[in-house]
Amino acid sequence: MKSTRNTLCVVIVLLVILFSSKAFAVLEIEITRGVEAAAPIAIVGFPWMGTGQPPSAMVGAVVRNDLNRSGRFRPLSQADIIEKPTRGSDINWATWRLLKSNYLVIGRINPGTGGGYVVEFELFDVLTQERLLGKAIEARPGELRRVAHHVSDLIFERILGIRGAFSTKIAYITVTGDGDERRYALVVADADGFGPQEVVRSKEPLLSPNWSPDGRYLAYVSFEKGNSSIYVQEIATGSRQQLSGLAGINGAPAFSPDGRQLALTLSKDGDPEIYTMTIATGDLSRVTNHWAIDTEPQWTPDGRSLIFTSDRGGRPQLYEIPVLGGTARRLTFEGAYNARATLSADGRLIGMVHANGNIYKIAVMDRVSGVLTVLSDGSLDESPSFAPNGSMILYATSEGRRGVLAAVSVDGGVRQRLVLSEGDVREPAWSPFSPR
Amino acid sequence: MKDLMRFVVVALAAALLVACASKGGQTVESSAAPAAAAAPAADKDSCADLRGAMAQNTIHFDFDKSNVRSNDRAAVRAHGECLSRSSSARVTIEGHADERGTREYNLALGERRAKSIGEMLTAAGASAGQINTVSYGEERPVCTDSTESCWQRNRRGEIVYTAR
Numbered sequence: 001m002k003s004t005r006n007t008l009c010v011v012i013v014l015l016v017i018l019f020s021s022k023a024f025a026v027l028e029i030e031i032t033r034g035v036e037a038a039a040p041i042a043i044v045g046f047p048w049m050g051t052g053q054p055p056s057a058m059v060g061a062v063v064r065n066d067l068n069r070s071g072r073f074r075p076l077s078q079a080d081i082i083e084k085p086t087r088g089s090d091i092n093w094a095t096w097r098l099l100k101s102n103y104l105v106i107g108r109i110n111p112g113t114g115g116g117y118v119v120e121f122e123l124f125d126v127l128t129q130e131r132l133l134g135k136a137i138e139a140r141p142g143e144l145r146r147v148a149h150h151v152s153d154l155i156f157e158r159i160l161g162i163r164g165a166f167s168t169k170i171a172y173i174t175v176t177g178d179g180d181e182r183r184y185a186l187v188v189a190d191a192d193g194f195g196p197q198e199v200v201r202s203k204e205p206l207l208s209p210n211w212s213p214d215g216r217y218l219a220y221v222s223f224e225k226g227n228s229s230i231y232v233q234e235i236a237t238g239s240r241q242q243l244s245g246l247a248g249i250n251g252a253p254a255f256s257p258d259g260r261q262l263a264l265t266l267s268k269d270g271d272p273e274i275y276t277m278t279i280a281t282g283d284l285s286r287v288t289n290h291w292a293i294d295t296e297p298q299w300t301p302d303g304r305s306l307i308f309t310s311d312r313g314g315r316p317q318l319y320e321i322p323v324l325g326g327t328a329r330r331l332t333f334e335g336a337y338n339a340r341a342t343l344s345a346d347g348r349l350i351g352m353v354h355a356n357g358n359i360y361k362i363a364v365m366d367r368v369s370g371v372l373t374v375l376s377d378g379s380l381d382e383s384p385s386f387a388p389n390g391s392m393i394l395y396a397t398s399e400g401r402r403g404v405l406a407a408v409s410v411d412g413g414v415r416q417r418l419v420l421s422e423g424d425v426r427e428p429a430w431s432p433f434s435p436r
Numbered sequence: 437m438k439d440l441m442r443f444v445v446v447a448l449a450a451a452l453l454v455a456c457a458s459k460g461g462q463t464v465e466s467s468a469a470p471a472a473a474a475a476p477a478a479d480k481d482s483c484a485d486l487r488g489a490m491a492q493n494t495i496h497f498d499f500d501k502s503n504v505r506s507n508d509r510a511a512v513r514a515h516g517e518c519l520s521r522s523s524s525a526r527v528t529i530e531g532h533a534d535e536r537g538t539r540e541y542n543l544a545l546g547e548r549r550a551k552s553i554g555e556m557l558t559a560a561g562a563s564a565g566q567i568n569t570v571s572y573g574e575e576r577p578v579c580t581d582s583t584e585s586c587w588q589r590n591r592r593g594e595i596v597y598t599a600r
Contacts, residue, residue, distance in 0.1 A: 202464040205575035207539050224464045227570050228543060238462050249547055249571060252540040265540065272544040293544040309541055315500070316541055340538040353538050360536060380582060382538055398582060427539070 027172075027193035027405070027425065030417045031068060037413065038074040039159070041067060041103040042096060042126075045084045046119070050111035059109060059119060059148040065192060066152035066166040069407075070391060071414030073156075076101055088122060088131060096126045103132075105155060109144075116140045119147050123155055133158045145194065165389040166191060169431040171199070171209045171218055172405060176423030186220055188235060191387075191430070193418055199235055209429045212255045218429075219243070219253035219262060230264060232279070243277065252296045256303050263287070263297035263306055263323075274308055276323060287325050296340050299323075301347040307331065309339040318352060332365065334372050340383065344390035349410065351375075351384040351393045362395050364410060375408045377415075385430045394418075396426045482600040483518035483525045495553055497591045499534075502548035504556055512553055515595055516560025523563075526599035529553050531571040534587035535580075539573055546571035553593045568598070 043064045048054040067073035080099055085091045086108045096104050107121030116139055123133040133154060139147040146167065153164030168191045177183050184206045189196040200206065204223035211218060212232075219232045230250045233240035244250040248267035255262055262277045266284075274287040274297045288294040292312035299306060303323070310319050310328065316339040319328040332338035337355035344351075347367070354363035354374060362376040362384045378397040385394045392414075394407045399417070403424030407416040418425070492511040495504060504512055519525050531550030533542035550569035557567055579586040 200462045200464060204464075205572070207575065222464065223572070223575065233462070240462060248569075249543055251543050265544070267544070267547055272547070293541065293548070295540045295544050296538065309538070311541075316537070337537065339541050355537070358536065380536065401580065 027189055027196060027418050027420055029069070029193050030419070031414065037411075038072055039103065040076060040099075040101045041073045041105065041155075042076045042081060042099065042101040043067070043105045044081055044107075045086060046107045046109055046121070047084070047086060049086075049108050055109060055117060055144050059107070059144060059151070062145060062148035062192075063105070063152045063155070066149060066164075067155065069192065069414070069416060070156060070164075070166075071409035071411070072160060072391070073103075088124070091124065093126065093129055101126050103155075103159065107151075112138055114140070117144060117147075119144070119151065121151055123158060145190075149190070149192075162391065163389050163433065165387045165391065165430075165433070168388060168433060169215070170394060171211065171429045171431065172425050173206050173209065173427040174420060174423050174425050175403070186218065188218075188431075199233060199238070200231075200240070207427055208252055209427060210253050210255060211429055211431050213257055213259045213432050215431050215434055217255075219255060221251050221253065230262075232262075243279070243282070248272075249295075254297050254299060256299050257301055258303060263299060265295040265297070274306060274321075287321060287323060288328065289325070290328070298341045298343055300343065301345060307341045307343065307350065309341070318350065331367075332372070335363070338363075342384045342386045342393065344386050344410075345388055346390060349386070349390060351386055353382050353384065362393060362408065364393065373412070375410070375412050376406065378406070381406075383427050385428050387430050388433045394428045394430050396428060483515065483522055483597060493595045495549075495593045495595070496588060497549055497593070499587070499591065500545070502545065502552045504552055509556065512556045512595075513560040516557035516562045519557060519566050520561025520563070522600065523566075524599060525597065526566050526568070527557070527562075528568040528570060528596045528598050529557075530576075530594040530596060531569065532576060532590055532592050532594070533574050534590040535574045535577065535582070536587065539575070543571050543573035543575075546573045549591075549593045553595065 043060055046060040064075040068075050076099060083092060083095050085106050104124045104126055105121060110118045112118045118136050118138055120136045122131055124131055137147050149166040152166040156164035169188055170191055171188050174185045174187055183201060185201045186199045186206050186209055187196045188199055199218060202224050207221045209218050209220045217232050217234055221228050222231055228250050229245035230243045230253045231240050232243050244264060246266055246268045249265055249272055251265040253262050253264050260279060262279055264275055264277060265272050266275050271291055272293045272295050274294050276285050276287060290312050292310055294308055294310045296309040297306040305320050305322055307318055307320050309316050316337050317330055318332045318338050318341050319330050321328040335354045335356055338352050340353045342351040350365045352363055354361055359379045360381055361374050362381045363372050363374045365372045380398045381395055383396040392407050392409050397404060397406050403426045405418035405425050405428050495508045529550040531546035533545045550571055554567045554569050558564055577590045579589055
């Protein structure tokens with residue numbers, strides 16, 4: 001009797017896994033171009049040290065994939081890792097020098113309390129044999145993947161001095177079906193594409209998702225009422241509220257760095273202008289005052305200025321204006337078309353859609369040096385979104401007839417494609433860091 | 437017994453799946469988008485039924501432009517004159533853009549095109565209260581090829597009668 005029940009449980013779990021992966025079109029990530037200057041790192045093991053059922057999440061594989069995706073590291077291939085030390089005293093340094101690895105990560109997964117785990121790992125500098133980091137992290141059942149991302153963050157930060165973005169999320173819009181069956185969905189997944197969750201689903205277009213700074217809300221534009229309107233939705237509960245449904249355009253919502261205001265585009269006064277709204281009261285304050293199209297506002301990190309797209313000079317370019325209003329200063333001078341700014345967290349880099357003729361690419365401009373660098377290699381690239389640590393830009397592009405996402409590192413060295421198993425994906429937005 | 441077990445397993449998996457899928461998700465009930473007016477019994481004053489220049493309800497635009505082209509002006513004027521004759525008639529002008537460029541800028545470009553048509557209608561005698569404009573930007577394309585001919589088809593304004 002008991003063994004039949006156990007079999008039943010295992011079968012249910014397997015079927016749920018199978019069904020879950022087919023319920024939502026799953027995002028798959030492919031790294032399409034490697035990088036020359038990446039630091040070689042050997043990630044060994046994470047063997048299960050307990051008895052009984054080993055954990056299903058492959059901690060080592062997640063860490064390897066994370067560090068590879070960042071473009072700053074080149075994990076050694078599994079085939080090259082023949083020795084598998086689990087403790088510092090087991091390490092034969094000559095082996096790792098011979099494999100030309102700069103760094104070595106060893107670890108183990110021990111059983112924890114209440115069916116959970118304790119993930120232990122150590123990071124070593126191969127040349128100096130110095131132990132750079134060692135930690136033991138508790139994980140409840142089902143949390144191993146999250147802990148693996150945290151391990152990646154710790155390794156990344158210890159070596160590079162930059163916070164890792166492996167524990168963050170991405171939001172994106174999916175479009176599936178044809179004609180009357182066409183459906184739009186706003187989806188949130190882990191930064192590596194794992195575990196997609198639908199936040200909202202509609203028969204009418206959805207666009208412009210934007211994260212609140214605490215990562216709890218998404219603002220977005222919906223056409224469910226026949227005209228564009230702006231909603232804000234709490235991700236955990238699904239509770240949503242219309243923030244703006246005025247006549248004309250209600251578009252391009254952007255949360256302020258303190259989360260209390262929303263910058264947005266409204267054309268209620270005759271042409272698209274940028275406003276700020278105090279979210280708690282709904283009070284509007286007008287920022288731009290020009291007959292041209294002014295849209296796609298983005299806040300600078302100090303919350304004092306907005307960088308936005310305007311065609312006041314003829315064609316779309318990026319401008320900056322104080323939030324309290326005033327003179328708009330043009331920022332972009334290269335290229336016939338520059339739009340849809342995304343700022344790095346330190347405000348130094350501006351990612352944008354940059355076009356000449358019919359070719360639309362993602363470029364990044366350094367505000368200090370003024371240098372503009374084209375990063376992407378498509379011809380219909382759009383919707384760039386910076387990772388919260390400024391290392392990569394996620395964007396939307398076309399591949400044949402399909403909409404796919406792609407990511408490129410800020411030095412252009414690493415490229416990734418993120419493809420939905422069915423339908424199109426567009427309008428990505430990278431979440432902020434979760435509070436430490 | 438084996439079939440029953442399989443059925444139970446599938447049903448349980450489906451139940452788990454529904455519980456998982458619906459957590460925090462929302463399905464939005466959309467209210468009806470403005471629909472193209474169907475043609476019932478002919479009313480000879482009804483703008484939607486008139487022939488000739490009035491048969492053209494879709495106006496196309498040049499890349500990045502929102503001015504009505506010279507060969508389309510007669511058609512737009514005809515709609516405007518009819519609106520001025522039929523005070524009960526109402527139109528919604530839907531503005532669209534092709535897929536190139538950013539979505540929010542294209543929303544604004546679509547609106548510019550819709551308004552441009554609207555201005556020509558009022559110049560021809562329609563009253564502002566008869567005209568509603570909405571922009572769908574690049575969100576409602578009529579074709580999805582990344583070619584010049586498809587892009588041209590998508591750069592358009594649609595004159596849709598919501599009352600006759």
